[in-house]
Every structure is written in structure tokens, then in C-alpha cells.
Amino acid sequence: MLSGLLFVFLVVSIFTTPMLTEAKNNYRYSITTVNVRAKPNTESKIVGKIYWNDKVKIIRKVNKKWYLVKYKKEKRYICAEYLRKNKIKYKIYSSPSNNSFKSYEDADCITDSTTLPHGRLKKKYHLDQSSGVWMIGDRYCIAVGSYYTDKLGVKIDLVLSHNGRKHTLRCITADSKADKDTVNNHSVHKDGSVVEFVVKTSYLPYKARYTYGDVSYAGKQFKGKIKQIRVYK
Secondary structure (H helix, E strand, O other): OHHHHHHHHHHHHHHHOOOOEEOOOOEEEEOOOEEEEOOOOOOOOEEEEEOOOOEEEEEEEOOOOEEEEEEOOEEEEEEHHHEEOOOOOEEEEEOOOOOOOOEEEEHHHOOOOOOOHHHHHHOOOEEEOOOOEEEEOOEEEEEEOOOOOOOOOOEEEEEEEEOOEEEEEEEEEEEEOOHHHEEOOOOEEOOOOOOEEEEOHHHOOHHHHHHOOOHHHOOHHHOOEEEEEEEEO
16 A cells, blocks of 8 residues: 555656756856846846856756756756857957046937938937946947947946956947047057046936046946956857
8 A cells, every 4th residue: 555655656647747857958047137036937036147158056846937047055046048158259358558537429410310320229229217327138338449348239348456456347338439539459449548438417426527527427337447348249
């Protein structure tokens, strides 16, 4: 009788427990900003986020839709369709400047015409009202010299160092600096800044707009010297 009950218990367990399969690869990379959830369903509590090209450790595949992952030392869930097997490659540049100054240009200087690439990209802007800097998705709009890229829509990470701590600022090229306005093999603007942020000037904080003319004062995320520029392919 006991063995019969044990058999029934095992059969029920097999059909009621979610199927967990070993992931073929221990890591995946996000294709966009992705919610990390407490349980494997879209109604579950959001406990965090990972961002484009972030690496996450896979514990197991729950089913075709969800991965069980390790997130901040906890077991969490991420929707499988937002993860890829391979990391997007980038080229690393050391900053050619040792100052922390970050210039800006008003978005009104960029065309609104959708017949041009700049204007089509501008349609995707949304304003970070706390800083006055325009964004596309979760990335801040910038312009850089042709030394890094002369293409629009290129994802760039700025590794900043402030008070001995490093942090990454996610950016995207919304404009290009003309070669005549840059120096040092077109890697630095003539005003000494490595990147120029695209802003709505009237929304810039007082210090950023009037006192220093420096986006470093638009929010704590902009503070620090640029130590490294990562340009994604």
C-alpha cells in the first residue's frame, strides 16, 4: 500500500512541478531594458531591471518563456524573449581629456525634418525633466567627434569616475560634431569637452545653465571625469 501511494505522489509531482531544464549557456545578455520579476509571469512583482547588453547568470530555463536567473544574489525570473546568447561588442577608448566639463546644445539646433536622419531620430526623443537632457529609450542624447563615430543612433557608454567611484552613463548619438569644431584628431570639442549633451535649455538646473554651463551640474548621474568611452558596433 505504501509503495502504491509513493508511486502516485511521484506521478503527481512530475505533472504539477514546473519543468526546469538546464541552460546550455550559463549567461545571457539583454536586448533592451528588461524587468526582473519575483515569479515567472508578467503579473508578478517587479524586483529590479537589467539594461541593454547587461549580462545575467542563468540558473535554469523554466519553460519556453522564462529563465530562472541569479540577480543580486537572489533567484529571480526574466522573460526569455528579451535575452540573447551573445554580448554585443564594443570598442573601448580612453578619455583624451582629464577635465570633467560636459557641454550641451539645445535640441532646437537639430532639424525637425523627417526627410533627414536627424529629424527622424528626433521623433524618438523624450525629456528627462529633472535634468533637462533629452533621451531615447533609457539613454541620454549626445554628440561626439568623428574620432569615435559619425553615425547617428550609436549606443555609447561613458564610464565616469566621481569621488573614487566609477559608474556608467548610457548614451546614444543624436548628433555629430563637425570636424572643424573638434581637436586632437577630432576626439575633443574645442571647448574641452569629450561629449556634448542634447538638452532643452529652459529645463536645465540653474548651476548647469547659468553658473558653470556644464551638464555635470544637471544631476548626480552626470558628475565625474570620463575615464572610458565604449562605442558599440
